[in-house]
Amino acid sequence: MPKVSQLHLDARRQEILAGARACFARHGYEGATVRRLEEETGLSRGAIFHHFRDKESLFLAVAEDDAAEMAAVVAEQGLVQVMRNLLDDEFSPEQAGWLGTQLEVSRRLRTDRDFAARWAARSEAISQATHDRLTRQREAGVLREDVDLDTLQRFLELALDGLVLHLAMGRPADKLGTVLDLVEEAVRRR
Numbered sequence: 001m002p003k004v005s006q007l008h009l010d011a012r013r014q015e016i017l018a019g020a021r022a023c024f025a026r027h028g029y030e031g032a033t034v035r036r037l038e039e040e041t042g043l044s045r046g047a048i049f050h051h052f053r054d055k056e057s058l059f060l061a062v063a064e065d066d067a068a069e070m071a072a073v074v075a076e077q078g079l080v081q082v083m084r085n086l087l088d089d090e091f092s093p094e095q096a097g098w099l100g101t102q103l104e105v106s107r108r109l110r111t112d113r114d115f116a117a118r119w120a121a122r123s124e125a126i127s128q129a130t131h132d133r134l135t136r137q138r139e140a141g142v143l144r145e146d147v148d149l150d151t152l153q154r155f156l157e158l159a160l161d162g163l164v165l166h167l168a169m170g171r172p173a174d175k176l177g178t179v180l181d182l183v184e185e186a187v188r189r190r
Helices: 005-031 036-039 044-050 055-075 079-088 093-111 113-139 150-168 178-189
Strands: none
Touching: 005 036, 005 044, 005 055, 005 093, 005 150, 005 178, 036 044, 044 055, 044 093, 055 079, 055 093, 079 150, 093 113, 093 150, 113 150
């Protein structure tokens, strides 16, 4: 039997993650049955679960990829840029998948203690990236000095959560750029 290259395995894994992201966004965790995952990815259950132990591992991998991408943007450009990216990509299929994943993560954090325990380390990466970015910005004299960093971080995280919910509910996104300007201005030094 010919050996499959690591490049091919990595590409197949990304293909599965993309299909699973769309399936979880469309149907939620419970509604993303193995059959639906097969349809969305165009692969058999054997091919899917060759790469992932079970559906929960697949969901965690999707959410973890999204969290890693978000942490990278936060580290480089800040949490407000993540929000701006959400607005820029509002109607893309990838964005719809990301929003759906975030809502499903939020729901499962509230209802599934085991999931919450597994997710805690993953969410810490985004939180740490935000904290590190704010620390660098404060040291550079860009952030306001009259509010502690933890409060600024919570403010930005609440703004992100609100934006995610707003977009997920299908509310209009026009003019939200000016709202994000206001969020950004609220944390900047005057």
